[in-house]
Amino acid sequence: MSDKSVFIYEFVSGGGFNKINIPISLFCEGFAMLRATIASFKELSFKITTLLDDRITYLSCYLKTDQIDFVAACDEYYDLFENHVKKCDYCFIIAPEFSEILYNLTKIVEKNEKTLLSINLPGIKLATHKFKTFQYFKQYGVKTPQTYLLPRIYNFFDKDFAIRQFKRLKGPIVIKQEDGVGADGIFLLTSEKQIHHFFEDFSHKLDPEKSYILQEYIEGEDLSVSLIGTSNSPIILSINSQSINISAQNTSSEYIGGNTPVKNFETVKKEIIKVLNCLNLELFQGYFGIDFIRKSNGENYLIEINPRLTTSYIGICNILHSNPAELIVQAKLEPLKLLNEPSLKKKHSKFLRLELEYIGEKPIEELQEKTIPDLIKLIPEILTPPITVQSLSEEHSSLIKSKYSCFIATEESSFFESEKRIKKIKRFFKENHFKILS
Structure with a gap:
Protein backbone atom coordinates (compact mmCIF):
# COMPACT_ATOMS: atom_id res chain seq x y z
CA MET A 1 0.00 0.00 0.00
CA SER A 2 3.06 2.26 -0.07
CA ASP A 3 1.87 4.01 -3.24
CA LYS A 4 -1.45 5.02 -1.65
CA SER A 5 -2.11 8.17 0.36
CA VAL A 6 -4.56 8.52 3.23
CA PHE A 7 -5.80 11.78 4.71
CA ILE A 8 -6.46 11.24 8.42
CA TYR A 9 -8.42 14.08 9.95
CA GLU A 10 -9.23 14.59 13.64
CA PHE A 11 -11.60 17.53 14.13
CA VAL A 12 -10.57 18.94 17.53
CA SER A 13 -6.79 19.00 17.03
CA GLY A 14 -7.16 19.55 13.28
CA GLY A 15 -8.51 23.10 13.35
CA GLY A 16 -12.20 22.48 13.98
CA PHE A 17 -12.05 24.99 16.84
CA ASN A 18 -9.63 27.34 15.08
CA LYS A 19 -11.72 30.44 15.75
CA ILE A 20 -12.42 29.75 19.44
CA ASN A 21 -10.62 28.26 22.45
CA ILE A 22 -9.96 24.54 22.12
CA PRO A 23 -11.75 22.58 24.89
CA ILE A 24 -8.77 21.06 26.69
CA SER A 25 -10.44 17.74 27.59
CA LEU A 26 -11.65 17.16 24.02
CA PHE A 27 -8.23 18.11 22.70
CA CYS A 28 -6.42 15.58 24.90
CA GLU A 29 -8.59 12.73 23.64
CA GLY A 30 -8.59 14.00 20.05
CA PHE A 31 -4.82 14.34 19.70
CA ALA A 32 -4.29 10.95 21.38
CA MET A 33 -6.70 9.32 18.88
CA LEU A 34 -5.01 11.11 15.99
CA ARG A 35 -1.55 10.00 17.10
CA ALA A 36 -2.61 6.37 17.65
CA THR A 37 -4.45 6.22 14.32
CA ILE A 38 -1.57 7.71 12.35
CA ALA A 39 0.88 5.28 13.98
CA SER A 40 -1.24 2.24 13.10
CA PHE A 41 -1.80 3.37 9.49
CA LYS A 42 1.92 4.14 9.12
CA GLU A 43 2.67 0.48 9.85
CA LEU A 44 0.77 -0.29 6.62
CA SER A 45 3.18 1.97 4.66
CA PHE A 46 0.57 4.54 3.67
CA LYS A 47 1.62 8.05 2.76
CA ILE A 48 -0.18 10.05 5.46
CA THR A 49 -1.34 13.66 5.48
CA THR A 50 -3.21 15.53 8.19
CA LEU A 51 -4.21 18.98 9.47
CA LEU A 52 -3.22 20.51 12.81
CA ASP A 53 -4.35 23.65 14.61
CA ASP A 54 -1.52 26.18 14.32
CA ARG A 55 -1.62 26.89 18.07
CA ILE A 56 -0.09 23.45 18.63
CA THR A 57 2.49 23.32 15.84
CA TYR A 58 5.14 22.17 18.32
CA LEU A 59 3.24 18.89 18.75
CA SER A 60 3.68 17.99 15.07
CA CYS A 61 6.96 16.21 15.88
CA TYR A 62 4.95 13.46 17.62
CA LEU A 63 2.97 12.57 14.48
CA LYS A 64 4.44 10.07 11.99
CA THR A 65 3.04 11.82 8.94
CA ASP A 66 4.44 12.65 5.52
CA GLN A 67 2.73 16.04 5.41
CA ILE A 68 1.07 18.32 7.95
CA ASP A 69 -0.66 21.56 7.07
CA PHE A 70 -1.60 24.01 9.79
CA VAL A 71 -4.97 25.68 10.31
CA ALA A 72 -4.83 29.33 11.37
CA ALA A 73 -7.61 31.35 13.00
CA CYS A 74 -8.24 33.16 9.71
CA ASP A 75 -8.67 29.92 7.74
CA GLU A 76 -11.90 28.15 6.85
CA TYR A 77 -11.10 24.63 7.95
CA TYR A 78 -13.75 23.14 5.63
CA ASP A 79 -11.83 24.54 2.63
CA LEU A 80 -8.51 23.14 3.84
CA PHE A 81 -10.21 19.83 4.58
CA GLU A 82 -11.62 19.59 1.06
CA ASN A 83 -8.26 20.51 -0.50
CA HIS A 84 -6.67 17.57 1.30
CA VAL A 85 -9.52 15.27 0.33
CA LYS A 86 -8.97 16.08 -3.35
CA LYS A 87 -5.27 15.14 -3.15
CA CYS A 88 -5.59 11.77 -1.39
CA ASP A 89 -6.66 8.24 -2.31
CA TYR A 90 -8.35 7.41 1.00
CA CYS A 91 -9.90 9.42 3.83
CA PHE A 92 -10.41 8.56 7.48
CA ILE A 93 -12.40 11.00 9.63
CA ILE A 94 -12.50 11.28 13.43
CA ALA A 95 -15.06 13.93 14.32
CA PRO A 96 -18.03 14.49 16.65
CA GLU A 97 -21.59 13.99 15.47
CA PHE A 98 -22.95 17.18 17.06
CA SER A 99 -24.02 20.02 14.75
CA GLU A 100 -23.76 17.53 11.84
CA ILE A 101 -19.96 17.94 11.82
CA LEU A 102 -19.14 14.30 11.07
CA TYR A 103 -21.97 14.09 8.54
CA ASN A 104 -20.90 17.21 6.65
CA LEU A 105 -17.21 16.23 6.52
CA THR A 106 -18.13 12.77 5.26
CA LYS A 107 -20.39 14.36 2.66
CA ILE A 108 -17.38 16.28 1.28
CA VAL A 109 -15.45 13.01 0.88
CA GLU A 110 -18.33 11.32 -0.92
CA LYS A 111 -18.89 14.38 -3.14
CA ASN A 112 -15.27 14.15 -4.26
CA GLU A 113 -15.66 10.41 -4.90
CA LYS A 114 -12.80 9.40 -2.64
CA THR A 115 -12.62 6.08 -0.81
CA LEU A 116 -13.93 6.60 2.71
CA LEU A 117 -12.40 4.34 5.36
CA SER A 118 -14.65 5.59 8.17
CA ILE A 119 -18.43 5.07 8.45
CA ASN A 120 -20.64 6.13 5.51
CA LEU A 121 -23.45 8.71 5.56
CA PRO A 122 -26.45 6.40 6.24
CA GLY A 123 -24.85 5.01 9.41
CA ILE A 124 -23.84 8.49 10.58
CA LYS A 125 -27.34 9.82 9.92
CA LEU A 126 -28.92 7.16 12.12
CA ALA A 127 -26.40 7.25 14.97
CA THR A 128 -26.11 11.05 15.19
CA HIS A 129 -29.60 11.31 16.68
CA LYS A 130 -30.11 9.54 19.99
CA PHE A 131 -33.90 9.41 19.69
CA LYS A 132 -33.68 7.76 16.26
CA THR A 133 -31.18 5.31 17.74
CA PHE A 134 -33.59 4.54 20.58
CA GLN A 135 -36.35 3.84 18.04
CA TYR A 136 -33.94 1.65 16.07
CA PHE A 137 -33.10 -0.42 19.16
CA LYS A 138 -36.80 -0.75 20.04
CA GLN A 139 -37.56 -1.88 16.48
CA TYR A 140 -35.33 -4.92 16.99
CA GLY A 141 -36.55 -5.67 20.50
CA VAL A 142 -33.29 -5.17 22.39
CA LYS A 143 -33.15 -3.68 25.87
CA THR A 144 -32.62 0.09 25.89
CA PRO A 145 -33.60 2.83 28.37
CA GLN A 146 -37.00 4.42 27.79
CA THR A 147 -36.32 7.69 25.96
CA TYR A 148 -38.36 10.79 25.09
CA LEU A 149 -37.69 13.98 23.19
CA LEU A 150 -37.82 16.85 25.69
CA PRO A 151 -40.52 19.23 24.38
CA ARG A 152 -40.55 23.02 24.58
CA ILE A 153 -43.27 25.48 25.51
CA TYR A 154 -42.72 28.99 24.18
CA ASN A 155 -39.01 28.29 23.63
CA PHE A 156 -38.55 26.94 27.17
CA PHE A 157 -37.94 23.27 27.88
CA ASP A 158 -41.00 21.69 29.51
CA LYS A 159 -40.38 21.11 33.22
CA ASP A 160 -43.81 19.57 33.79
CA PHE A 161 -43.15 16.96 31.09
CA ALA A 162 -39.90 16.01 32.84
CA ILE A 163 -41.70 15.63 36.17
CA ARG A 164 -44.44 13.47 34.61
CA GLN A 165 -41.89 11.13 33.05
CA PHE A 166 -39.91 10.98 36.29
CA LYS A 167 -43.06 9.81 38.09
CA ARG A 168 -43.91 7.35 35.31
CA LEU A 169 -40.41 5.84 35.29
CA LYS A 170 -40.31 5.75 39.11
CA GLY A 171 -36.62 6.51 39.24
CA PRO A 172 -33.82 8.89 38.24
CA ILE A 173 -33.74 10.45 34.79
CA VAL A 174 -30.95 11.67 32.54
CA ILE A 175 -31.18 14.73 30.30
CA LYS A 176 -28.68 14.91 27.45
CA GLN A 177 -28.14 16.56 24.08
CA GLU A 178 -29.89 14.68 21.30
CA ASP A 179 -26.74 14.80 19.15
CA GLY A 180 -24.17 15.06 21.96
CA VAL A 181 -20.97 13.03 22.22
CA GLY A 182 -19.23 11.53 25.22
CA ALA A 183 -20.44 12.80 28.58
CA ASP A 184 -20.79 16.39 27.44
CA GLY A 185 -24.08 18.06 28.37
CA ILE A 186 -25.45 15.16 30.45
CA PHE A 187 -27.38 15.79 33.67
CA LEU A 188 -28.58 13.22 36.20
CA LEU A 189 -31.71 14.17 38.17
CA THR A 190 -32.72 11.91 41.04
CA SER A 191 -35.73 13.61 42.66
CA GLU A 192 -38.73 15.77 41.80
CA LYS A 193 -37.24 18.56 43.90
CA GLN A 194 -34.01 18.35 41.91
CA ILE A 195 -35.93 18.56 38.62
CA HIS A 196 -37.71 21.72 39.81
CA HIS A 197 -34.38 23.17 40.91
CA PHE A 198 -32.69 22.31 37.61
CA PHE A 199 -35.33 23.89 35.36
CA GLU A 200 -35.69 26.97 37.56
CA ASP A 201 -32.04 27.71 38.35
CA PHE A 202 -29.87 25.78 35.88
CA SER A 203 -31.87 25.69 32.64
CA HIS A 204 -29.24 28.04 31.17
CA LYS A 205 -27.03 24.96 30.93
CA LEU A 206 -29.33 23.67 28.18
CA ASP A 207 -28.43 25.15 24.80
CA PRO A 208 -31.63 26.71 23.39
CA GLU A 209 -30.47 25.92 19.86
CA LYS A 210 -30.12 22.20 20.62
CA SER A 211 -32.62 19.38 21.03
CA TYR A 212 -32.52 17.25 24.18
CA ILE A 213 -33.74 13.85 25.23
CA LEU A 214 -35.00 12.64 28.59
CA GLN A 215 -33.86 9.11 29.32
CA GLU A 216 -34.49 6.52 31.98
CA TYR A 217 -31.40 6.11 34.17
CA ILE A 218 -30.05 2.55 34.25
CA GLU A 219 -27.81 1.64 37.17
CA GLY A 220 -24.87 -0.52 36.14
CA GLU A 221 -21.41 -0.71 34.63
CA ASP A 222 -20.68 1.70 31.75
CA LEU A 223 -19.25 -0.38 28.90
CA SER A 224 -18.68 -0.15 25.18
CA VAL A 225 -18.06 -2.70 22.46
CA SER A 226 -15.64 -1.74 19.68
CA LEU A 227 -16.54 -3.23 16.32
CA ILE A 228 -15.47 -3.54 12.71
CA GLY A 229 -18.59 -3.59 10.58
CA THR A 230 -18.51 -5.77 7.46
CA SER A 231 -21.06 -6.90 4.90
CA ASN A 232 -21.70 -9.82 7.27
CA SER A 233 -21.88 -9.70 11.07
CA PRO A 234 -19.63 -7.12 12.76
CA ILE A 235 -16.36 -8.28 14.28
CA ILE A 236 -15.73 -7.56 17.95
CA LEU A 237 -12.33 -6.01 18.63
CA SER A 238 -12.75 -5.64 22.38
CA ILE A 239 -15.16 -4.71 25.14
CA ASN A 240 -14.15 -1.72 27.21
CA SER A 241 -15.14 -0.22 30.53
CA GLN A 242 -15.71 3.53 30.65
CA SER A 243 -14.95 5.98 33.45
CA ILE A 244 -17.74 8.56 33.34
CA ASN A 245 -18.69 11.07 36.00
CA ILE A 246 -22.39 11.81 35.52
CA SER A 247 -23.15 15.09 37.25
CA ALA A 248 -26.04 16.67 39.04
CA GLN A 249 -27.36 19.94 37.67
CA ASN A 250 -24.64 22.32 38.83
CA THR A 251 -21.55 20.62 37.40
CA SER A 252 -20.47 19.17 34.07
CA SER A 253 -20.43 15.45 33.37
CA GLU A 254 -17.16 14.22 31.96
CA TYR A 255 -15.55 11.22 30.30
CA ILE A 256 -12.20 10.45 31.94
CA GLY A 257 -11.02 7.30 30.16
CA GLY A 258 -11.42 3.57 30.42
CA ASN A 259 -9.95 0.07 30.46
CA THR A 260 -9.74 -2.65 27.84
CA PRO A 261 -10.55 -5.48 27.84
CA VAL A 262 -13.09 -5.69 30.67
CA LYS A 263 -12.21 -8.08 33.48
CA ASN A 264 -14.89 -10.65 32.59
CA PHE A 265 -14.38 -10.25 28.85
CA GLU A 266 -15.47 -13.71 27.64
CA THR A 267 -18.68 -13.67 29.69
CA VAL A 268 -19.69 -10.19 28.57
CA LYS A 269 -18.71 -10.98 24.98
CA LYS A 270 -21.10 -13.95 24.86
CA GLU A 271 -23.88 -11.79 26.28
CA ILE A 272 -23.36 -8.90 23.87
CA ILE A 273 -23.07 -11.18 20.81
CA LYS A 274 -26.62 -12.37 21.53
CA VAL A 275 -27.79 -8.75 21.56
CA LEU A 276 -25.87 -7.79 18.40
CA ASN A 277 -27.34 -10.78 16.55
CA CYS A 278 -30.78 -9.20 17.02
CA LEU A 279 -29.75 -6.05 15.14
CA ASN A 280 -29.28 -5.24 11.47
CA LEU A 281 -25.98 -3.33 11.44
CA GLU A 282 -25.42 -3.25 7.66
CA LEU A 283 -25.28 0.57 7.70
CA PHE A 284 -22.10 0.44 9.75
CA GLN A 285 -19.19 -0.78 7.65
CA GLY A 286 -15.87 0.15 9.22
CA TYR A 287 -14.89 1.05 12.77
CA PHE A 288 -17.72 1.93 15.17
CA GLY A 289 -18.78 1.37 18.75
CA ILE A 290 -21.88 0.78 20.82
CA ASP A 291 -22.19 2.06 24.39
CA PHE A 292 -24.16 -0.11 26.78
CA ILE A 293 -24.83 -0.56 30.48
CA ARG A 294 -24.48 -3.95 32.10
CA LYS A 295 -26.66 -4.37 35.16
CA SER A 296 -25.57 -6.48 38.12
CA ASN A 297 -27.97 -9.25 36.99
CA GLY A 298 -26.21 -9.53 33.60
CA GLU A 299 -28.83 -7.64 31.57
CA ASN A 300 -27.34 -5.35 28.92
CA TYR A 301 -29.05 -2.10 27.91
CA LEU A 302 -27.87 -0.49 24.67
CA ILE A 303 -27.46 3.28 25.00
CA GLU A 304 -26.14 4.65 21.71
CA ILE A 305 -24.08 3.95 18.60
CA ASN A 306 -20.85 5.86 17.93
CA PRO A 307 -20.42 5.97 14.12
CA ARG A 308 -16.71 6.74 14.32
CA LEU A 309 -13.44 5.81 15.95
CA THR A 310 -13.66 6.34 19.72
CA THR A 311 -11.14 6.90 22.50
CA SER A 312 -11.02 3.18 23.29
CA TYR A 313 -9.06 2.71 20.03
CA ILE A 314 -6.04 4.06 21.92
CA GLY A 315 -6.15 1.11 24.32
CA ILE A 316 -7.19 -1.44 21.70
CA CYS A 317 -4.00 -0.76 19.72
CA ASN A 318 -2.12 -2.08 22.77
CA ILE A 319 -4.03 -5.34 23.27
CA LEU A 320 -4.63 -6.80 19.79
CA HIS A 321 -2.28 -9.11 17.93
CA SER A 322 -3.57 -7.53 14.70
CA ASN A 323 -3.12 -3.95 13.59
CA PRO A 324 -6.63 -2.44 13.88
CA ALA A 325 -5.91 -0.09 10.96
CA GLU A 326 -5.43 -3.11 8.71
CA LEU A 327 -8.85 -4.41 9.78
CA ILE A 328 -10.38 -0.99 9.05
CA VAL A 329 -8.92 -1.02 5.53
CA GLN A 330 -9.99 -4.61 4.89
CA ALA A 331 -13.55 -3.87 6.02
CA LYS A 332 -13.83 -1.30 3.23
CA LEU A 333 -11.66 -2.79 0.49
CA GLU A 334 -11.54 -6.56 1.11
CA PRO A 335 -14.45 -7.44 3.43
CA LEU A 336 -14.38 -11.14 2.50
CA LYS A 337 -10.97 -11.44 4.17
CA LEU A 338 -12.49 -10.46 7.52
CA LEU A 339 -13.83 -13.83 8.54
CA ASN A 340 -12.30 -14.30 11.98
CA GLU A 341 -12.18 -12.07 15.02
CA PRO A 342 -8.70 -10.79 15.89
CA SER A 343 -7.14 -12.41 18.93
CA LEU A 344 -6.22 -10.48 22.04
CA LYS A 345 -2.74 -10.45 23.49
CA LYS A 346 -2.52 -11.28 27.16
CA LYS A 347 -2.42 -7.55 27.73
CA HIS A 348 -4.44 -4.85 29.43
Missing part, protein backbone atom coordinates in the same frame (compact mmCIF):
# COMPACT_ATOMS: atom_id res chain seq x y z
CA SER A 349 -4.62 -1.13 28.70
CA LYS A 350 -5.85 1.62 30.95
CA PHE A 351 -6.30 4.92 29.12
CA LEU A 352 -7.11 8.19 30.80
CA ARG A 353 -6.68 11.93 30.93
CA LEU A 354 -4.53 13.35 33.72
CA GLU A 355 -5.09 16.88 35.00
CA LEU A 356 -1.88 18.45 36.28
CA GLU A 357 -0.65 21.67 37.82
CA TYR A 358 2.97 22.71 37.53
CA ILE A 359 4.18 24.01 40.90
CA GLY A 360 7.89 24.27 40.12
CA GLU A 361 9.89 27.33 39.15
CA LYS A 362 10.86 26.67 35.54
CA PRO A 363 9.53 29.09 32.91
CA ILE A 364 6.99 27.75 30.45
CA GLU A 365 9.50 27.82 27.58
CA GLU A 366 11.84 25.46 29.46
CA LEU A 367 8.94 23.18 30.36
CA GLN A 368 7.91 22.83 26.71
CA GLU A 369 11.42 22.54 25.29
CA LYS A 370 13.14 20.38 27.92
CA THR A 371 11.06 19.06 30.84
CA ILE A 372 8.06 17.71 28.91
CA PRO A 373 10.15 16.04 26.13
CA ASP A 374 12.24 14.39 28.86
CA LEU A 375 9.06 13.14 30.55
CA ILE A 376 7.83 11.67 27.26
CA LYS A 377 11.08 9.70 26.93
CA LEU A 378 10.62 8.49 30.51
CA ILE A 379 6.90 7.72 30.04
CA PRO A 380 6.26 6.19 26.58
CA GLU A 381 2.60 5.76 27.55
CA ILE A 382 2.05 9.50 27.01
CA LEU A 383 0.09 10.04 23.79
CA THR A 384 -0.95 13.65 24.30
CA PRO A 385 1.91 15.53 25.96
CA PRO A 386 1.07 17.80 28.90
CA ILE A 387 -0.46 20.87 27.31
CA THR A 388 -2.28 24.03 28.28
CA VAL A 389 -4.21 25.63 25.44
CA GLN A 390 -3.84 29.28 26.37
CA SER A 391 -2.68 32.36 24.51
CA LEU A 392 -0.01 33.56 26.92
CA SER A 393 1.15 37.15 26.61
CA GLU A 394 4.67 38.25 27.54
CA GLU A 395 3.60 39.27 31.03
CA HIS A 396 2.28 35.77 31.66
CA SER A 397 5.23 33.87 30.18
CA SER A 398 7.10 33.76 33.49
CA LEU A 399 4.21 32.26 35.46
CA ILE A 400 5.49 29.36 37.56
CA LYS A 401 2.06 27.81 38.11
CA SER A 402 0.05 26.51 35.18
CA LYS A 403 -2.57 23.83 34.64
CA TYR A 404 -1.92 21.08 32.12
CA SER A 405 -3.71 18.04 30.73
CA CYS A 406 -2.27 14.95 29.10
CA PHE A 407 -3.53 11.57 27.89
CA ILE A 408 -1.86 8.25 28.60
CA ALA A 409 -2.46 4.58 27.76
CA THR A 410 -0.75 1.62 29.42
CA GLU A 411 0.21 -1.73 27.93
CA GLU A 412 0.59 -4.19 30.79
CA SER A 413 -0.06 -7.86 31.52
CA SER A 414 -3.14 -7.26 33.68
CA PHE A 415 -5.50 -4.70 35.17
CA PHE A 416 -3.49 -4.85 38.39
CA GLU A 417 -0.21 -4.13 36.55
CA SER A 418 -1.83 -1.23 34.68
CA GLU A 419 -2.90 0.29 37.99
CA LYS A 420 0.65 -0.11 39.32
CA ARG A 421 2.07 1.56 36.22
CA ILE A 422 -0.35 4.50 36.52
CA LYS A 423 0.84 5.06 40.09
CA LYS A 424 4.44 5.03 38.90
CA ILE A 425 3.66 7.50 36.10
CA LYS A 426 2.03 9.85 38.60
CA ARG A 427 5.14 9.59 40.76
CA PHE A 428 7.31 10.63 37.77
CA PHE A 429 5.15 13.72 37.31
CA LYS A 430 5.36 14.60 41.01
CA GLU A 431 9.15 14.27 40.92
CA ASN A 432 9.12 16.87 38.14
CA HIS A 433 6.97 19.24 40.21
CA PHE A 434 3.61 18.46 38.64
CA LYS A 435 0.76 18.20 41.11
CA ILE A 436 -1.85 15.57 40.16
CA LEU A 437 -5.30 17.18 40.15
CA SER A 438 -7.23 14.15 38.87
